[in-house]
Amino acid sequence: MRIGLVAGESSGDLLGAGLVRALKDRYPEATFEGVAGPAMLAAGCEQWEPSESLAVFGLIEPLSHLPRLLKLRRQLVKRWTASPPDVFVGIDAPDFNLGLEKKLRAAGIRTVHYVSPSIWAWRAGRIKTVKAAADKVLCILPFEEALYDGVGVDATFVGHPKADSIPADPDMAAARQALGLEADEIVAVLPGSRASEIAMLGEILVASAALVSKERSSLQFVTPVATPALRSAIEAQIAAAGLTERFVLLDGDSERAMIAADVVLLASGTAALESALLAKPTVAAYRLGRITHAIVNGLNLLKLTHFTLPNLMTETPLVPEFMQDNARPADIAKAVVELLDDPERRRSIADRFARLRTELAQNTDQRAADAVVSLLK
Numbered sequence: 001m002r003i004g005l006v007a008g009e010s011s012g013d014l015l016g017a018g019l020v021r022a023l024k025d026r027y028p029e030a031t032f033e034g035v036a037g038p039a040m041l042a043a044g045c046e047q048w049e050p051s052e053s054l055a056v057f058g059l060i061e062p063l064s065h066l067p068r069l070l071k072l073r074r075q076l077v078k079r080w081t082a083s084p085p086d087v088f089v090g091i092d093a094p095d096f097n098l099g100l101e102k103k104l105r106a107a108g109i110r111t112v113h114y115v116s117p118s119i120w121a122w123r124a125g126r127i128k129t130v131k132a133a134a135d136k137v138l139c140i141l142p143f144e145e146a147l148y149d150g151v152g153v154d155a156t157f158v159g160h161p162k163a164d165s166i167p168a169d170p171d172m173a174a175a176r177q178a179l180g181l182e183a184d185e186i187v188a189v190l191p192g193s194r195a196s197e198i199a200m201l202g203e204i205l206v207a208s209a210a211l212v213s214k215e216r217s218s219l220q221f222v223t224p225v226a227t228p229a230l231r232s233a234i235e236a237q238i239a240a241a242g243l244t245e246r247f248v249l250l251d252g253d254s255e256r257a258m259i260a261a262d263v264v265l266l267a268s269g270t271a272a273l274e275s276a277l278l279a280k281p282t283v284a285a286y287r288l289g290r291i292t293h294a295i296v297n298g299l300n301l302l303k304l305t306h307f308t309l310p311n312l313m314t315e316t317p318l319v320p321e322f323m324q325d326n327a328r329p330a331d332i333a334k335a336v337v338e339l340l341d342d343p344e345r346r347r348s349i350a351d352r353f354a355r356l357r358t359e360l361a362q363n364t365d366q367r368a369a370d371a372v373v374s375l376l377k
Contacts, residue, residue: 001029001031001086002030002031002086003085003372004032004034004087005034005036005040005090006051006089006093006096007040007051007092008035008091008097009051009052009092009093010037010051012051012091012093013039013040014037015364016037016089018043018365019368020032020040022368026373031046032045032046033048033085034046034049034076035050035072036051037050037052048079054093076100077100077103077104077107084107084108084109087111087112088100089372090112090113092115094113094126097113098126098129101133102129102132105135111136112136112371112372113130113134113136113137113138116130116138116144116147120144121307130148135154135375136374137156138368141312142360144157145157156367156371157362158362158371159360159361159363161365162270162274162277163277163360164362166274167278168357170259176260179248179250179257181220181260182220183218183220184218185218185219186219186221186262187220187222187262187263187264187265187340188221188222188258188265188280189206189222189265190223190254191206191223192226192267193226193227193230195233198230198234201267201286202233202234203237203240204287204327204332206237206240208265209265210242210329211333215337219340222248222249222257222260222261223250224250224251225249225250228251258274258275259280261280262346263281263282264283265285266283267284267286268321268323269286272284272308276310276318276356276357279354279357280350281318281346281350282318283320283339284308284320284321285322285332286321286327306321308321318349
């Protein structure tokens with residue numbers, strides 16, 4: 001049995017690695033090939049191209065990468081149609097993978113799209129593209145399955161892998177000891193995992209931290225640096241704000257940083273869901289590039305009143321959100337301080353987020369493997 005895969009970015013690489021391991025347990029002789037990151041490579045997938053090559057972001061920003069990405073997609077189509085795998089799994093990266101899946105499906109190859117595009121948030125018309133591209137969609141959020149059922153797409157909720165892997169009872173004291181954090185109050189600051197996010201949001205979050213520090217003289221900040229390439233930019237932003245002595249920078253280790261924190265301040269994205277699954281009171285901010293934001297607004301592409309994932313899955317929004325021009329340091333700092341000042345509110349938020357973790361913990365790797373095997377049969 002041969003499985004073709006294309007995973008975009010590190011999150012897709014981790015999903016792909018879990019799927020590869022679960023399928024290998026059932027089919028030890030199976031082979032896996034395609035666009036893969038280091039986790040998939042370690043799990044036994046042959047890497048034709050590194051998944052980092054698909055790590056482009058935004059509406060306008062990826063245009064410079066378009067010729068390279070189109071060439072790569074043509075090469076994959078040619079290679080897999082000449083020697084078809086038993087099934088193809090496109091993991092996230094919808095702008096790349098859906099077009100690839102459509103061509104492979106037209107050639108008679110069974111296709112799976114793993115991680116639904118955010119059709120519930122923006123560009124809802126993409127559901128037609130998904131229907132044309134994928135024999136099966138694997139959803140990691142519970143409300144997505146019903147959206148596809150309504151248009152006749154075979155979709156399965158497989159749970160969220162983070163909910164499976166995150167500890168059910170995180171030990172804050174142990175995390176602080178391991179990181180050498182001795183302050184009574186800790187705020188984790190996560191400005192993003194891309195250079196563009198650091199450039200657009202990093203100074204705002206550091207300025208927010210500066211305002212918080214004026215009210216909490218004993219408070220300490222901890223920031224996990226997603227990749228070594230981002231460290232110098234983050235250090236420069238912190239130094240410019242005069243906060244070097246108040247920040248502890250880590251090489252990755254975002255989970256332990258959040259476990260150690262009383263409150264998490266972050267760039268909205270998958271980190272917001274991870275923070276919620278760790279039962280952490282969270283404040284989120286985000287900014288798009290000006291041109292991208294103008295297009296999103298002008299074409300009315302955004303359909304949500306809330307943009308952080310936890311707020312879409314709880315009865316009432318629990319994460320204060322600050323988007324685009326509303327991402328002002330004074331307002332962000334106020335939200336952080338209000339959470340620090342209210343232990344009872346923090347406990348209430350933590351309790352609801354703990355229930356959210358239970359709802360999303362579905363043994364994702366095995367459920368995803370079940371879905372792929374159903375196509376093979």
